[in-house]
Amino acid sequence: MSIKIENLTHIYMPGSPFEKRALDEVSIDIQDGEFVALIGHTGSGKSTLIQHINGLLKPSSGKIIIDNVDITGDKVKLSDIRKKVGLVFQYPEYQLFEETIEKDIAFGPKNLGLDEAEISKRVIKAMNMVGLDYESYKDKSPFDLSGGQKRRVAIAGVVAMEPKVLILDEPTAGLDPKGRDEILDKIKDLRKEYNMTIILVSHSMEDVAKVATRILVMHQGKCILDGTPKEVFKEVEVLEKVGLAVPQVTYLAKKLKQKGFNISEDIFTIEEAKYEILKLLKGANNND
Template identity: 80%
Template sequence: MSIKIENLTHIYMKGSPFEKKALDNVNITINDGEFVALIGHTGSGKSTLIQHINGLLKPYSGKIIIDDTDITQKNVNLNFIRKKVGLVFQYPEYQLFEETVEKDIAFGPNNLGLSNDEINVRVKRAMDMVGLNYEKYKSKSPFDLSGGQKRRVAIAGVVAMEPKILILDEPTAGLDPKGRDDILGQIKKLHKEYNMTIILVSHSMEDVAKLADRILVMDKGTCILDGTPSKVFKEIDTLESVGLAVPQVTYLARKLKGKGFDVSDNIFTVEQAKNEILRILKNDGRAKK
């Protein structure tokens, strides 16, 4: 499903002494099947923006069009839209409540009025997609699981609804490195196998560089940069001016280039840095011969 945001403005507490413009005439188009990362400093408007996409917030002005349907119109069935646009909040494991993993994941599909057989198929498929063995975990209490496993159960509960668009707000917050890598790997798998449109909100430039096809940079309620990781991460001065950074390996590549090494400008992931250093060493070895 595609998303078209036109002239979107949102004002909190309009007319009060605490009035704040959180979004200021935002215009963004996200194509069907894209993997988009949304980055920005705290207070930049990221969370406000994603809550508009599935109708949790109403705009002060502007439109949000999901597959040709303007969801800001009064007669729109938002429940139908929210079945198609899944939103995983930060720390979603705090929303777990059922006595077993299976029941928690099945809660959403149950509300869709599906048959028991279809619900069972969806639960198994969702658990497989997030890397949880159905037979091993189905009868366990979600509250007895590790932090990373709880996060997977929460994501599986949204995935079991089979949304066309999946929005994840800092899905790796608070996890250890292994848990973080596991969750990111499952998100990439979801994008590839379900062909979902994915919007990932993250503060980790390394994660963004590794996963996203496209990056949107928010600052003071506006989108100031929009492009591929290669394009956006070349704007180091702009990113630093709004309290952001580029991946650490990009700074390393920049320093190596400054010292005379023939290093590519397109180094944003550890894998790219490794390949580039091996290339330089290989070429240096040939030169010595």
């Protein structure tokens, strides 16, 4: 499902001494099935932008067209939009409230008015997709789980509604490295299985490099960079100027290049670094 954002501006507390322009004439097109990462410092406009896409905020000016419908129009039923655009907030485990995992995940589909058979089918599928075995976990309390498992339950609750667009706000925040990798792998699986358009908000360049096909960089309410990971991470000076960075392995590759090693500087993930360094070592051994 496509998303077209045209000249979107949002001003908090207009006309007051606390007036703040959170979004400033933002225009972005997101195509059906894209995996887009949204990065930027706190206060850059990321959260404000995603809340507009879900219809939680109304713009000061501009348009948001989702699936050829302008959701900023007066007669639009935002409840219909939210069935298509699922939003998983940061630390979503704090929004869990039912006594069992099954009931918590079933809450959204029930509100869609689905019959019990369809609800059960969706719950089982969503749980399996996020790596929670249905029979093992369905009757457990969500409050007895680890942080990473709670995060999976919260994501499954949105996925069970089968939205066309899934927005995830810092889904790996606060998790250990193993938990981060597991959540990111599950998000990639979700995109394949449901053919979703995914928008991932993140502070982590490493996370973004692993999963995104496109990166949008926000700064002071504007989108200042838009491209593939390779295109965006080449703009080291621009990123550092706005308080961001490229993945750590990219800095390592650049240092090795400066030391005279024949290594690509277009390295953004651990897997790419491993491949390039092994190639270097093999080359050195062959020369011996």
